[in-house]
Amino acid sequence: MKKYNVAVVGATGLVGSEMINTLVKRDFPVNHLRLFASHRSAGKELEIKGEKIIVEDVDKSDFSGIHIALFAGGKIASRDYARKFVEKGAVVIDNSNAFRMEPDVPLIVPEVNPHQVKNHRGIIANPNCSTIVMVVVLKPIYDEAGIERIVVSTYQSVSGTGKEAVEELLQGSRAMLDNQNYIPKVYPHPIAFNLLPHIGPFTDNGYTSEEMKMVNETRKIMEDPTIKVSATTVRVSTQRGHSESLNIKTKKKISVERVRELLSSAPGVILYDDPAKNIYPHTLLCDGKDEVFVGRIREDISQENGLDLFLSGDNLLKGAALNAVQIAELLI
Amino acid sequence: MKKYNVAVVGATGLVGSEMINTLVKRDFPVNHLRLFASHRSAGKELEIKGEKIIVEDVDKSDFSGIHIALFAGGKIASRDYARKFVEKGAVVIDNSNAFRMEPDVPLIVPEVNPHQVKNHRGIIANPNCSTIVMVVVLKPIYDEAGIERIVVSTYQSVSGTGKEAVEELLQGSRAMLDNQNYIPKVYPHPIAFNLLPHIGPFTDNGYTSEEMKMVNETRKIMEDPTIKVSATTVRVSTQRGHSESLNIKTKKKISVERVRELLSSAPGVILYDDPAKNIYPHTLLCDGKDEVFVGRIREDISQENGLDLFLSGDNLLKGAALNAVQIAELLI
Numbered sequence: 001m002k003k004y005n006v007a008v009v010g011a012t013g014l015v016g017s018e019m020i021n022t023l024v025k026r027d028f029p030v031n032h033l034r035l036f037a038s039h040r041s042a043g044k045e046l047e048i049k050g051e052k053i054i055v056e057d058v059d060k061s062d063f064s065g066i067h068i069a070l071f072a073g074g075k076i077a078s079r080d081y082a083r084k085f086v087e088k089g090a091v092v093i094d095n096s097n098a099f100r101m102e103p104d105v106p107l108i109v110p111e112v113n114p115h116q117v118k119n120h121r122g123i124i125a126n127p128n129c130s131t132i133v134m135v136v137v138l139k140p141i142y143d144e145a146g147i148e149r150i151v152v153s154t155y156q157s158v159s160g161t162g163k164e165a166v167e168e169l170l171q172g173s174r175a176m177l178d179n180q181n182y183i184p185k186v187y188p189h190p191i192a193f194n195l196l197p198h199i200g201p202f203t204d205n206g207y208t209s210e211e212m213k214m215v216n217e218t219r220k221i222m223e224d225p226t227i228k229v230s231a232t233t234v235r236v237s238t239q240r241g242h243s244e245s246l247n248i249k250t251k252k253k254i255s256v257e258r259v260r261e262l263l264s265s266a267p268g269v270i271l272y273d274d275p276a277k278n279i280y281p282h283t284l285l286c287d288g289k290d291e292v293f294v295g296r297i298r299e300d301i302s303q304e305n306g307l308d309l310f311l312s313g314d315n316l317l318k319g320a321a322l323n324a325v326q327i328a329e330l331l332i
Numbered sequence: 333m334k335k336y337n338v339a340v341v342g343a344t345g346l347v348g349s350e351m352i353n354t355l356v357k358r359d360f361p362v363n364h365l366r367l368f369a370s371h372r373s374a375g376k377e378l379e380i381k382g383e384k385i386i387v388e389d390v391d392k393s394d395f396s397g398i399h400i401a402l403f404a405g406g407k408i409a410s411r412d413y414a415r416k417f418v419e420k421g422a423v424v425i426d427n428s429n430a431f432r433m434e435p436d437v438p439l440i441v442p443e444v445n446p447h448q449v450k451n452h453r454g455i456i457a458n459p460n461c462s463t464i465v466m467v468v469v470l471k472p473i474y475d476e477a478g479i480e481r482i483v484v485s486t487y488q489s490v491s492g493t494g495k496e497a498v499e500e501l502l503q504g505s506r507a508m509l510d511n512q513n514y515i516p517k518v519y520p521h522p523i524a525f526n527l528l529p530h531i532g533p534f535t536d537n538g539y540t541s542e543e544m545k546m547v548n549e550t551r552k553i554m555e556d557p558t559i560k561v562s563a564t565t566v567r568v569s570t571q572r573g574h575s576e577s578l579n580i581k582t583k584k585k586i587s588v589e590r591v592r593e594l595l596s597s598a599p600g601v602i603l604y605d606d607p608a609k610n611i612y613p614h615t616l617l618c619d620g621k622d623e624v625f626v627g628r629i630r631e632d633i634s635q636e637n638g639l640d641l642f643l644s645g646d647n648l649l650k651g652a653a654l655n656a657v658q659i660a661e662l663l664i
Contacts, residue, residue, distance in 0.1 A: 149634055153485035153577035155527050155566065170509060173525075177506050188610040189617075193501075193570050195487050196614050197577070197628050197642040202607040206588070206630025206640075215633065228634035232577040232642060234487065237569050238525050245485035245529070245564040247579075256538070275534040278520040282528050285521075296529050298538025301547065302481055302560035308538075310529040310564060 003031035007066045010073025011035035011055055014159055018321035019070045063088040068328050086122035093124050093324045100125040107220045110326040111268045112139045117330045128213040129319030130154050130242055133292045135221050137311050140262040146251030149228040153245045157238040160315050191237055199233040241283040243312040250305045256297055263294055273297050281312035289314055290322055335363035339398045342405025343367035343387055346491055350653035351402045395420040400660050418454035425456050425656045432457040439552045442658040443600045444471045449662045460545040461651030462486050462574055465624045467553050469643050472594040478583030481560040485577045489570040492647050531565040573615040575644040582637045588629055595626055605629050613644035621646055622654055
């Protein structure tokens, strides 16, 4: 079996760490694994499958011989280095939003649009976490009944912001429990025992960049620019896992029973929908899980062809690292 | 000035305590204040404006001479005792859902339908907390442009469940921070660093009772049975204050500027909407505040005559105790 030289860029961050874990867990055929980070984290030693690997400074390294590079160092790192990896022969799978909406960059969710992978010209984009966990659930419904419009409100955990945000949640929570003061550094307001309807910068139309990602990326991944989406993205005081409340208008009528049937066999999805037994998705449930949990499926009483549902997916796994490794699996 | 004999039933609970505080804060003309609770809490002594009042056992007391009784002891207490107070001459303002949908019981939000108060026959109902904070914001929009449909997802704090739930959030949070185990007693799953799309029992159509309250009570308060509502109600790990993400379809086009203008002068509402300066509602902001904060107001990019907005209101004050005392003020 052919083995590949794989790089993880941003290897010491939350997503980068999960990319390494996921490569190991899924037995990705790695020949040589190279880890990169900024000079702040370079020199650290990570132990992977018993082997010690030193994190290289991305600014001072030669990228030759790398087949696949998983980027999780944020938008600036991707803008600065992705094309340099491509020039040296690597295919870059980029978790940032640096290239997602560029026409010659495929934006891939393997359960939804795997066929687009072949159109890459060196860079493949990994979608936004909230978008990924939504479209894996929408896809089977779309294929059967079409989708006209989605209204989505999210409940997103702080790990989507990064390590410092997780620290801020934990330290802020402890401070509040101890009646002590905690001045937020990562978010503009306290996040402990709170929530903020503010993810990413605000855009001219009043939506945030995160909300507009859910609009534009959904259309690109589903290959249907006619899908209407209105999103409200909210940061909540959870550590890991994103949940979403969806109100959907399909083009054709589809019964709740049929939706359940479709989702019970959908790839990457676990139907978790037996409210009478307190079985429904919630954020802690999906922590560390590969699949997106979906439940609370019901016929919308407020419109024709309407559906309501609730979903929870691990933002660091299916929302980021796992999806990136699945894209790499499509490539080999 | 005439003074009234006022009773608070359920005086030792979260809402009952806030009712007492609110009577004091708003200088309600109280002649004699009597406090009632179940036998478990009876005998406790509460100090109110320097005066010590002993909590009476509601099961063993004479209700004569009470003019206004504020009920916050839950549905069963209301079913058991409200009519007994009415028989003795009191007007009952009931915070439970025991009587809300009965045709001869007015369901009042003073900023929305104060004129209905006069139709009472002894009992006036205080609406559900999530509904109250929503309709004070909707009313000015409704009056100007009509409302066809609302899709709402909520972010509700644990104080809506009661004291034990607040304890469960705090103890569960501390346990998780200390890597210790905590078995939930109030909720079916852990609530600390989590969220549950489950408030109230599930009904036959797949919605919860809380979700159906938002549908049916909104129609009754707004006096318009044609308003369509789809709600998803979610318990989040906040202590006090409910937030809501609203997607609204109006009957006539209304601009965001006009909505802001209307809400800036709406009673009981604070327009808090300057995202560029990180000014938007969030749950901690509304904790202990009388008004409902509204912001993130934007034109919905997914439908004609659509609006999105986000609001936060204190579920124990405007969502319960304050609204009840405001109803009492309408009576006198």
